[in-house]
Amino acid sequence: MSLQERYMLKVEGLTVSFDGFKAVDDLSFYVEPNECRVIIGPNGAGKTTVLDLICGRTRATDGSVKFKDHELLKMREDQIVHAGVGRKFQTPSVYEDLTVFENLEISYPSGYSVFGALAFVRSPNVQHRIAEIAETIFLEDLLDEKAAFLSHGQKQWLEIGMLLIQDPELLMLDEPVAGMSVAERKKTAELLNRIIQDRSVIVIEHDMGFVADIATRVNVLHQGKMLSEGSMAHVQADPKVIEVYLGH
Amino acid sequence: MFSDYSMSELGAIFAMQGFAGLILFSVFVLMALGLAIIFGQMGVINMAHGEFMILGAYVTYFTSIFFADYMPALFGTYFFVAMILAFIASGTLGLLVEWSIIRHLYKRPLDTLLATWGLSLILQQLYRTAFGAREVGVTIPSWMMGSMPVTDMIEVPINGIFVMVLAVGISMAVYIMMFRSNWGKQVRAINQNRVMAGAVGINTEWTDRLTFGIGCGVAGVAGSAFTMIGSTGPTAGQLYIVDTFLVVVFGGAGSILGTIASAFSISQAQSIMEFFLSGSMAKVLTLLVVVGILMVRPQGLFSLKLRK
Amino acid sequence: MLNVQSLSAAYGASEVLHGVDINVPAGEIVAIMGRNGMGKTTLMKTLMGIIPEKSGAVDVDGTPITGLKSHQRVAKGVAYVPQGRMIFSAMTVQENVETGLTVTGQSKVPDDIYELFPVLLDMKGRRGGNLSGGQQQQLAIARALASNPKVLLLDEPTEGIQPSIIREMARTLRKIRDQKGLTIVVSEQVLSFALDVADRVMVIENGSFVHDSPRDGIDEAKVSKFLSV
Amino acid sequence: QDYPTAEVNVTGLAVTDTTVTVGILHSVTGTMAISETGSVQAEKLAIAQINEMGGVLGRQIEVIQEDGASDWPTFAEKARKLLVSDKVPAVMGCWTSASRKAVLPVFEQNNGFLYYPTFYEGLEQSPNVIYTGQEATQQIIAGLDWVKETKGANSFYLLGSDYIWPRTSNKIARTHIEQFLGGEVVGEDYYPLGHTQFNSVINKIRLRRPDVIYAIVVGGSNVAFYKQLKAAGINMTEEDPILLTISVTEDEILGIGGENMEGAYACMKYFQSLDNPNNIAFVEAFKEMWGEDIVIGDVTQAAYLGPWLWKAAVEKAGSFDVDKVREAQVGIELDTAPEGYVKVHENHHLWSKTRVGLAKADGQYEVVFETAELVEPNPFPEGYQ
Amino acid sequence: MTLSKNPLFTRHEAAAFAVLAFVIFLLLPAALDNFRLNLFGKYLTYAFVAVGLALCWGAGGILSLGQGVFFGLGGYCMAMFLKLEASTPENTSIQSTPGIPDFMDWNQLTELPLWWTPFYSLTFALIAVVIVPVIFAFIIGVAMFRRRVGGVYFAIITQAFAAILTILIIGQQGFTGGVNGITDLRTLKGWDIRTDEAKEVLYYVNGALLFVVLFIAHFVRKSKLGRILIAMRDQEDRVRFSGYDVASFKIFIFCLGAAFAGIGGAMFTLQVGFMSPTLVGIVPSIEMVIFCAVGGRLSIIGAVYGALLVNWAKTSFSESFPELWLFGLGGLFIAVVMLFPNGLAGVWTEKVLPQLTGLWKSRKSQPQKEEALQ
């Protein structure tokens, strides 16, 4: 297996500074296909910023982010999405004025151009796919409901569904279970384990139980740098991690 | 365009125009400060800003009449009284407007644009009905007219200096109020999150009302000062609205310093260009440059960089 | 200290709180637990005067605050850390904390607040909106404490906070309670934190309390069952 | 009855046995209300006086007043209403050229009859309009000749608001100065309507040192211009340079302030201070109707002529029919006009005298010059275009 | 499941279109005399702009305070053609240069400027009516939306454009007719547009065109693009991270609004008989936004009623109370904003419709928009 194929995502020397403050500092890590990578780290470590950099929301000061053979740092947000990278935000962002169905439909990966969107028709294929996704995210009975009426957890799922429908090869989730109830957390872990099958996922989370449920590998970020990397057990035992993050 | 003039003339031209630009700058600052509070700090798009200014101008007019009739000896000083009264009158009207209209619209900032546009129509008609459709002439105390020669080419109008001093004074007061006092902190907190501001103990209703009133009061003072250089009639306020908004937006809506910097650059650009081009073309060019710069810096000259 | 009697609240026509009663003596920490959408936030907002009471009465330290505006309640000694932080993003960290001083009349932030959250001191001049999620959460608590309250309402304060700080927070809240005799009501979904911090645990379900028990001797299994239906 | 309705009104106009309805169409709202108020007052005064004298062909004049709202499409709309719905035989109205241009096709198409009071740029002559103000050459040339002859002025700085009247007028002025007076134009500048900052142009004027500032600034800009001129130390009473304007009537001085205008010269056909019996009676009646404080400018007087000219034409024609009135109108003389004696030229403009006034601190003009003869209107001046 | 159903017209929508057609094509012509009908024809030309604004602002969240620019450009393109047709050498024989528009002659132009000459062709003019505003909108749109200028900033900048264009038109009077505008337009390919019959025909043409525009707008609203617009208005970032180039959608909808406005402007020129810079400036631009707001910014049909109602109110207030009508108009704006934030359409769907259909199922309470926006 060539190096090219071995890694889905290569982050090298990634740096960003805000008015002199280095939020991410010469960071490198690699993500393999079909892997669920969890990034943990203290509040303010730069986790969200890393995702922002990868998906083009924030412009990097330096470094490189290679996704397959695309250099993401040079691309616009929508181009990054087309390349196969999906991103979920920390607070659920769904279109409250639209129904669950329409939310998913908007994310359906065709009709990206202006005229494509005008010509887009709700074909049986599209409907089928939407129904399928809705089932995956436990919302099959709520397709005609306005998103505004969903509970917090359901919104989180919907947003994940909006990403899934695009079938991205790399999925990035920022604190997907924050604010969820215990039961919902379980269901979400199940969901993630299911969708990891055919793609790579990067997750940021503070809920260690949840992390243990899903992670194949864990990165610990601290002050913009990699503090520790390895399996969940390895990381949890690392005294540095306990010191800055887990607590005694 | 420079070739028509000799070197020494050009020097004098730039000096004179620079000074004319300073006066224009002060005018812009005065116009914009009230709006910088109301729009920049409170987020209310007040299209009736010009009408609040004109109220100040009318107050000045009536004060001058009163002084001329009842205390002619003190006529030279009426202007100071007039400015205070203008502040009170426009400010009170502002309180009233906030209470009756604006406070219901804080959640819908763009709608304030429409409502205040309606308000401006009403105020114009009110002035017309009350004070007549014609312009009124405000007599300026004689010590404020005339000019001081600097060189034989350059003369400095006294009312220009007066406007400048006023602009500096009011800017400082507004700056201190908005950025160096607890009051300003509260106003900004409300602007960012009205509900939460209440939940940390800020009396949002009262703060809003007073802030709006002060913004309108400042507009009134500006209107009062403008009787020295402009006309006072029911519709005169409309002349100012575009320039005023542009100055505030160009500066970066949340920043008083930005407003001042923007007033300075726009006025200097316009003033210098006016000399070499026709007035109309100078205006067009200035506007285009401002729009061009705004494309590069969409949030204005002085803007905060905040993550989304 | 905090006395709530048959409090009801509604969004438009739909009633979300159905006549709840809470009685928290001075210095007690109560955790209100419940799944998503059960009415925790609604309760907090109603106590804070952000949502009007439909019926019922609320007293703080014997003085009724029913019907008062938010800022009046703050003056009467209620402070609030909302779910989702809601810090003032364009203002600096220090200014954010200072807004909490409005009702106290002080102009300087007491040092002990920064002692509780040293990060905030480091980032004093940074804009609130540029902080990370967890930092914002700490800022929100600091801001609430600045008003020197008698009753502190915290709505899911652990959301998005790193484990060590969560643990720290439980300790801190108890410390503040001990130092200042504060009464604390905290809503929570995570049982472990609730058990760490609270003297008493109440469970809310569909806008009414279904369980109320002191921490000591609590039937953990039963509460867990409520939380994970 | 002398004039049976069936005979005097064969075209279905708003004429009854006892009344005839005319239209007044001016802006009473918007930016132009400042200027047009005086015209409305004058027209109403004239109509009241005519009614008192027994009306027109034994009929009392009634008025339908419409607001043009300073908006040209509205003018067109209201003109159409007056002609089509209200069937008025004549309309007194409009002030700006733009509003007149907007209503002109409406009047021509519906065969209405408009009395237009403002001094204007000329270049127009419609069978459906009587122009009771002066066209540009009438107003301008006499003034320029006067300033050249009596003051020896040679260099001129032309200045105006940026629209057609100032531009056309300045073109005529420039041609006259350069080709007929052998003078020199040292600068020409235009500012957008509503402009309020004139320090730049004042600096330019200082630099070029013209003998005469020839200013055609209008509206609110006027106030700013004269105040800033004075503040900049250009003292008009010392005539260094001389300020000559054709756009500031007594109405405008009210806003500018007499003390700021003192020493300037204005060139037009009428000043309130004209000393003749017609005018004295007119001023008195005007003040009686509209208040002691009121002032009367050139346009106001021209507006006052409208109803009288129409009355005379209707009576000469013995009919309200527009075609007959038009025919009768040419050649009508009015020796009761406040400005003296006027006569309708076949090009539908008025023969009138042109005068130069010197502005006084009290806001009035003192007449310092008057053409000996009536000046012929020449809306399409050969050689000036 | 109802999912597959996304008919182009629901029953309600079809009914709304039918009622509007009834009002425009049957009711108004039957109820009004020629003069009033012509007035309504003029109001309808504003409705084109309002419909465009309902798309840009209501759906897309892009508030333009410069729609007058596009209305004016469309109107001027039409006016230039008509003016050239009216300026035959015979008609203009008294000019120093016969055969050119009168205002050029007054401004000493001796020759038609080159850029005027294509406007001899009606086809060119008709294309220009749409294309010129679109090109302008495209330039502004690219410059603004690519730089992510939005919200109030965009509104104020478009307002500046309105100011710029007005000053330019007024300043270049030799080429544009200046303040007076382009007036005295007479015939369209020999057909006299000033007669009563012509005005009536134009009214129907106007109505028909408006329906074409409404159908286009409706189609856009109903398409995926329409939903993307709404999504963009509420969660621009999410749309971007769903793989859409947000700017290009904004540019498209802004251009479409401009095209509608251009058509409206051209019809205005025909209906009223002239075009002038007062239609370009800030005041008319704001008024157009108000038409849209009164109609209900989310509803394209509402926008039409809004344009008709406000203008009708303006006309009738000012006829009845020439000295006081601004109080009425200003009061109307304030009242609509404060009492009916969703305008006429809101009153219809929230108050009238439920009453009418009697189908008032007690729905879940509407979620109140979270007040505490960060």
Ligand SMILES: Nc1ncnc2c1ncn2[C@@H]1O[C@H](COP(=O)(O)OP(=O)(O)OP(=O)(O)O)[C@@H](O)[C@H]1O
């Ligand atoms: N635009 C910005 N300007 C200044 N500082 C910033 C900016 N964006 C982020 N920061 C800083 O960078 C650091 C990293 O922030 P980030 O949001 O990535 O943290 P995080 O690891 O996601 O934390 P959390 O777990 O609390 O969400 C923080 O200290 C934050 O204050």
Ligand SMILES: Nc1ncnc2c1ncn2[C@@H]1O[C@H](COP(=O)(O)OP(=O)(O)OP(=O)(O)O)[C@@H](O)[C@H]1O
């Ligand atoms: N703004 C609103 N408008 C209408 N209904 C609302 C609104 N906010 C909340 N609700 C409803 O009120 C109920 C209680 O919501 P609340 O936010 O109080 O729950 P919560 O216990 O705080 O949940 P979470 O753990 O998700 O924060 C829910 O059913 C919710 O759908």
Ligand SMILES: [Mg+2]
């Ligand atoms: Mg984060």
Ligand SMILES: [Mg+2]
């Ligand atoms: Mg909650």
